[in-house]
Every structure is written in structure tokens, then in C-alpha cells.
Amino acid sequence: MALHLYDSATRRTTEFVPVVPGRVSIYHCGLTVQGPPHLGHIRKEVVFDVLRRWLERAGYEVTIVANVTDIDDKILAKGADQGRPWYAVAYENERALHAAYEVLGCTPPTYEPRATGHVPEMIEMIAELIERGHAYPATDDSGDVYFDVRSWPEYGALSNQRVDDMQDAPDAPADGKRDPRDFALWKGHKDGEPRSASWPTPWGRGRPGWHLECSAMAAKYLGSEFDIHGGGLDLRFPHHENEMAQSRAAGQAFARRWMHNAMLNLGGAKMAKSVGNTLSVSEVAKRFPAIAVRYYLLSAHYRSIIEYSEESLAETAVAFERIAGFVRRAAELVGAGEPGPVPEEFTAAMDDDLSVPAALAVLNGEVTQGNGLLTAGGEALAASLARVRGMLDVLGVDPLSPVWACSVEPSGAGAALGSLVDDLLAQRAQARAAKDFAAADRVRDQLAAAGIEIEDTPHGPRWSVKGA
Known part of the structure; x- marks a missing residue:
């Protein structure tokens, strides 16, 4: 087409x-x-x-x-x-x-x-x-x-x-x-x-x-x-x-x-300096991951008005995290690979006046199928991951792209934070090995209170700063 x-x-x-x-x-x-x-x-x-x-x-x-x-x-x-x-x-x-x-x-x-x-x-x-x-x-x-x-x-x-x-x-x-x-x-x-x-x-x-x-x-x-x-x-x-x-x-x-x-509206009016209803990119990116903000801006058809609200952006961020979570888990099991060919249905949607909403329906369907392959792994999962990454690459929201994935070692405050979190995760692992689950939960709660989110994976715990 x-x-x-x-x-x-x-x-x-x-x-x-x-x-x-x-x-x-x-x-x-x-x-x-x-x-x-x-x-x-x-x-x-x-x-x-x-x-x-x-x-x-x-x-x-x-x-x-x-x-x-x-x-x-x-x-x-x-x-x-x-x-x-x-x-x-x-x-x-x-x-x-x-x-x-x-x-x-x-x-x-x-x-x-x-x-x-x-x-x-x-x-x-x-x-x-x-x-x-x-x-x-x-x-x-x-x-x-x-x-x-x-x-x-x-x-x-x-x-x-x-x-x-x-x-x-x-x-x-x-x-x-x-x-x-x-x-x-x-x-x-x-x-x-x-x-x-x-x-x-x-x-x-x-x-x-x-x-x-x-x-x-x-x-x-x-x-x-x-x-x-x-x-x-x-x-x-x-x-x-x-x-x-x-x-x-x-x-x-x-x-x-x-x-x-079409316009991005805030409070029912076009976002504009002359109206006084603007939100800077840097301001919004402090409250939501930048990759999720981009996903939000592209998720509606480009000729459709977006009525901005914190609630709708938060919902979109959650929806995108489902996609990013599949990409990360699949990459841990079969390797990241490279973005692959996109499905014909995705191509048809994009060729129809950049119909991104229809393209996202194809993407989310592939993620659903891919999640069902996580337990088995293997070539089928690798192929699904490649298709998902191919579609995300077109939209500019592939979480494994160098644009979004940090490819250098942290230094300064970042390195210090990483060292502290790793030490606490080691203590948590020791407590769980000793079946002291109360102590393990206390460590997790301590990290959560500091804004650190923990996700247990088959390859060990993964941590991230909330909202980063």
C-alpha cells in the first residue's frame, strides 16, 4: 500500500x-x-x-x-x-x-x-x-x-x-x-x-x-x-x-x-503564550518520563485535538509502561536484538495518513501476544520483540534505543545512589535467602519510601527511580 x-x-x-x-x-x-x-x-x-x-x-x-x-x-x-x-x-x-x-x-x-x-x-x-x-x-x-x-x-x-x-x-x-x-x-x-x-x-x-x-x-x-x-x-x-x-x-x-x-488544548483553549495557558516541556518531563510524554503527544491522530490533562497523561504513561515492560523482560530472556520489520497491519495504518491510533492497536496486540511467550522464550519471543521494537522505532519510543537507554556508566551522585541501592538489595537478597521475609520487606519499603521502585525478574531485581 x-x-x-x-x-x-x-x-x-x-x-x-x-x-x-x-x-x-x-x-x-x-x-x-x-x-x-x-x-x-x-x-x-x-x-x-x-x-x-x-x-x-x-x-x-x-x-x-x-x-x-x-x-x-x-x-x-x-x-x-x-x-x-x-x-x-x-x-x-x-x-x-x-x-x-x-x-x-x-x-x-x-x-x-x-x-x-x-x-x-x-x-x-x-x-x-x-x-x-x-x-x-x-x-x-x-x-x-x-x-x-x-x-x-x-x-x-x-x-x-x-x-x-x-x-x-x-x-x-x-x-x-x-x-x-x-x-x-x-x-x-x-x-x-x-x-x-x-x-x-x-x-x-x-x-x-x-x-x-x-x-x-x-x-x-x-x-x-x-x-x-x-x-x-x-x-x-x-x-x-x-x-x-x-x-x-x-x-x-x-x-x-x-x-x-491539530492543537494541544489546555483548559478548553489552544495552548498558547498569548492565552497564558502553557506548560513547558521541561516542567512536564519532571513529572512524567520524557518517553511517555512523547508517546502521549503521538498517540492521537495528528489531525485530532488533544485535550491535555495530568490524568490523561498519567494514564498514557501507565499504558506505555506496559509496552516498555514487555520489551525489557523479553530482552533479558532472548537478548535485545535489533528493531525488526513491522507487521503489514501496522504499515497499512501508517500509510493511511499516519493513522497512529490504528498503528498502536497493532502494537498493543503484538505486546499481548508477546507477553504470552515470555514463559517459553525462544525464537518466537525474539521475533515478537523484534516486531515490537520495529514499531516503537518508527514512533521514536523504543526504550532500548540509545536515545532513551543510558549507555554510559553513572558518575558522581548517580554512582553513589547506585552503590547504596545495590548494597540494600544485597541485604534484601540475604534476608530472603535466610527466609527472613519481614526483614526483606523492610528493605523494600525503605527503598520505596526513598522513591526507588523494585521489580523482581528471573535474572534478579531491577530498580529504577520513580518517575525517571
């Missing part, structure tokens, strides 16, 4: 055929780094990480570009509020984004261009749009340059709207615009803004508009036509609508297909 994906532009699910056979090019909008990423941002990273893994397993060479918007009104405002340079704010939050990638096991993008590093390409694109009659300098001496939405008949096609039904573009006053819905390609430098946040152009000093940045960077790294443009559903309008209009008006074919993941 060939991969079929939903296209937000045509609103149809069709077979995916790349521009270049054997290669897939993807652009998805990265973070505007006025603050650290929250869990809603990282849902998109997990979705596209799973897509990348599935495409690579199918044999494609995948290039993913995810930009960093490091110049923006909000970044300038944050810098002014904090008494710091705007670029210091941007860089600090860019590093927080990279840390969130790592915490949730996301492979970094192939290229991660910054907006501030691509101003020449943006100026060139603006000049092209002016020459073609689709853009114009503001009439109010602001130094702004606007895209003329009325000049592009297809404007509104992505979001399925008529221009007359749209709200005014909020990026600048309507005074210098031909139509209040025209959006800014370039923003003139304003009094009070740092000069370092502006660049010289034929239209005066200024900085890029948000929408222009992505069009210029996508063209530079992926060419005039590429396979998939993605991002959160909240970006479809105006951001992606404006990107598509300006890029195609400049003569580019641009994206063949648009993929949008």
Missing part, C-alpha cells in the same frame, strides 16, 4: 508522490523565539519526526527544513522589557528549543535557518513581487512594503475564504495600504527600536515581515517546488495563506502538499 496523506489545500487524502523520486523535501514552520517552547509547540515537532521516520523506513532520503524566527515584534518587546538585547532573548529561547528536541527524542532538522541570516534573499523576493505588480511600498512614508492581496486571484484558497470576508491584517495601520487586508512584506524601522534590528533596503531601513521569512528560506533550501509544507493548524491563516500567495506570485510552484497538525 502506498503512503496517502491529507492535503489541507485540496482537503483530500491522496497518494503521496514526491517531486524527485526517492527524495522527500519538507518545510515546517519553527518557533518564533520570544519564549521557550511549550508542549503545544513540541507536538508539531513530534508529528513531523514520526513522518520523517516513516518516510526513511520506506527508503526515502528526507530533507527537513525548520526555520527559527529570531526577529519579531514580540522579541523586540521582550528585550525592551528585560533590559537585554533582542538577539540575546532570541538565542536563549532557541537553545531552549533545542533542549526540548533532545528531551523528547526528536531528530534535529536537516537545516535550521535563522530569519536574520537570510535578509538578502527576502529583499530580492520583495523586489521580484514589486516588479510583477503584486507588492508596493507604503504610501505613508513608514518604509513598509505590502503584498497586494487583490492582485492575486487565488488569495484565500488555502483557508477557503473570500477576501471580502477576511479581517484586516493586524501587522500595520491601514493608512499606508491599498486594502486593509494587505500584509507586510517589510516593516520600516521605527523610532525607539534598536538599530541592530534593521537592515538597509531600497525602501529604507527595516526588518522582514513574518510571512516573507519562511518563503525566502524555503526557496533557498528546497528550491521553487518542494513536497510538503507543514505546521500547526493555527498557522494555516494568515501565515501559510500569505506564504503561498507571495511565493506563487513570485513565480514559484512552492509546496505540493500542506500538512497541519
Whole structure:
């Protein structure tokens, strides 16, 4: 079965055929780094990480570009509020984004261009749009340059709207615009803004508009036509609508297909800094294992809203531990081996617009069968483990992967803790050998009170820090 994906532009699910056979090019909008990423941002990273893994397993060479918007009104405002340079704010939050990638096991993008590093390409694109009659300098001496939405008949096609039904573009006053819905390609430098946040152009000093940045960077790294443009559903309008209009008006074919993941809601509203209902990745990962947080973010279909709650995440963490527990026990009996081929039913589910919920049903069925083989062991168990690890590898949640399994010896406090726990477990083993079960239980209770969980296995006790 060939991969079929939903296209937000045509609103149809069709077979995916790349521009270049054997290669897939993807652009998805990265973070505007006025603050650290929250869990809603990282849902998109997990979705596209799973897509990348599935495409690579199918044999494609995948290039993913995810930009960093490091110049923006909000970044300038944050810098002014904090008494710091705007670029210091941007860089600090860019590093927080990279840390969130790592915490949730996301492979970094192939290229991660910054907006501030691509101003020449943006100026060139603006000049092209002016020459073609689709853009114009503001009439109010602001130094702004606007895209003329009325000049592009297809404007509104992505979001399925008529221009007359749209709200005014909020990026600048309507005074210098031909139509209040025209959006800014370039923003003139304003009094009070740092000069370092502006660049010289034929239209005066200024900085890029948000929408222009992505069009210029996508063209530079992926060419005039590429396979998939993605991002959160909240970006479809105006951001992606404006990107598509300006890029195609400049003569580019641009994206063949648009993929949008649904939102992660908290308290019934989209998780967003503007709403004030955000949860940082680092905060959530302190309360739940990071691998379980990733499993939670991918367990719903990418086009379905996730209503976040601590209770639902806790339930998902328990469900994932059942899977991870089978993997660990099977690996102790037959060896870890390597992730193997995935079942046909799993492939069919993933090829059906990345239907992860259906794929997880196949995974859980295999785990149930595998648990029934634990007593017998042998080749059947090894084959089951390989299939389970193959499916987990596609989803990026294989607990035996080096991403999640620590492959170095602990040092410092970790080594000291390990030594203390091992000593207590030795005392417990001696007590059990002497049939002093009360003493053995006291040791177990002592460890539990300290947050150490003990699991007795055929190969001896295994311990872990609760919640780690």
C-alpha cells in the first residue's frame, strides 16, 4: 500500500508522490523565539519526526527544513522589557528549543535557518513581487512594503475564504495600504527600536515581515517546488495563506502538499503564550518520563485535538509502561536484538495518513501476544520483540534505543545512589535467602519510601527511580 496523506489545500487524502523520486523535501514552520517552547509547540515537532521516520523506513532520503524566527515584534518587546538585547532573548529561547528536541527524542532538522541570516534573499523576493505588480511600498512614508492581496486571484484558497470576508491584517495601520487586508512584506524601522534590528533596503531601513521569512528560506533550501509544507493548524491563516500567495506570485510552484497538525488544548483553549495557558516541556518531563510524554503527544491522530490533562497523561504513561515492560523482560530472556520489520497491519495504518491510533492497536496486540511467550522464550519471543521494537522505532519510543537507554556508566551522585541501592538489595537478597521475609520487606519499603521502585525478574531485581 502506498503512503496517502491529507492535503489541507485540496482537503483530500491522496497518494503521496514526491517531486524527485526517492527524495522527500519538507518545510515546517519553527518557533518564533520570544519564549521557550511549550508542549503545544513540541507536538508539531513530534508529528513531523514520526513522518520523517516513516518516510526513511520506506527508503526515502528526507530533507527537513525548520526555520527559527529570531526577529519579531514580540522579541523586540521582550528585550525592551528585560533590559537585554533582542538577539540575546532570541538565542536563549532557541537553545531552549533545542533542549526540548533532545528531551523528547526528536531528530534535529536537516537545516535550521535563522530569519536574520537570510535578509538578502527576502529583499530580492520583495523586489521580484514589486516588479510583477503584486507588492508596493507604503504610501505613508513608514518604509513598509505590502503584498497586494487583490492582485492575486487565488488569495484565500488555502483557508477557503473570500477576501471580502477576511479581517484586516493586524501587522500595520491601514493608512499606508491599498486594502486593509494587505500584509507586510517589510516593516520600516521605527523610532525607539534598536538599530541592530534593521537592515538597509531600497525602501529604507527595516526588518522582514513574518510571512516573507519562511518563503525566502524555503526557496533557498528546497528550491521553487518542494513536497510538503507543514505546521500547526493555527498557522494555516494568515501565515501559510500569505506564504503561498507571495511565493506563487513570485513565480514559484512552492509546496505540493500542506500538512497541519491539530492543537494541544489546555483548559478548553489552544495552548498558547498569548492565552497564558502553557506548560513547558521541561516542567512536564519532571513529572512524567520524557518517553511517555512523547508517546502521549503521538498517540492521537495528528489531525485530532488533544485535550491535555495530568490524568490523561498519567494514564498514557501507565499504558506505555506496559509496552516498555514487555520489551525489557523479553530482552533479558532472548537478548535485545535489533528493531525488526513491522507487521503489514501496522504499515497499512501508517500509510493511511499516519493513522497512529490504528498503528498502536497493532502494537498493543503484538505486546499481548508477546507477553504470552515470555514463559517459553525462544525464537518466537525474539521475533515478537523484534516486531515490537520495529514499531516503537518508527514512533521514536523504543526504550532500548540509545536515545532513551543510558549507555554510559553513572558518575558522581548517580554512582553513589547506585552503590547504596545495590548494597540494600544485597541485604534484601540475604534476608530472603535466610527466609527472613519481614526483614526483606523492610528493605523494600525503605527503598520505596526513598522513591526507588523494585521489580523482581528471573535474572534478579531491577530498580529504577520513580518517575525517571
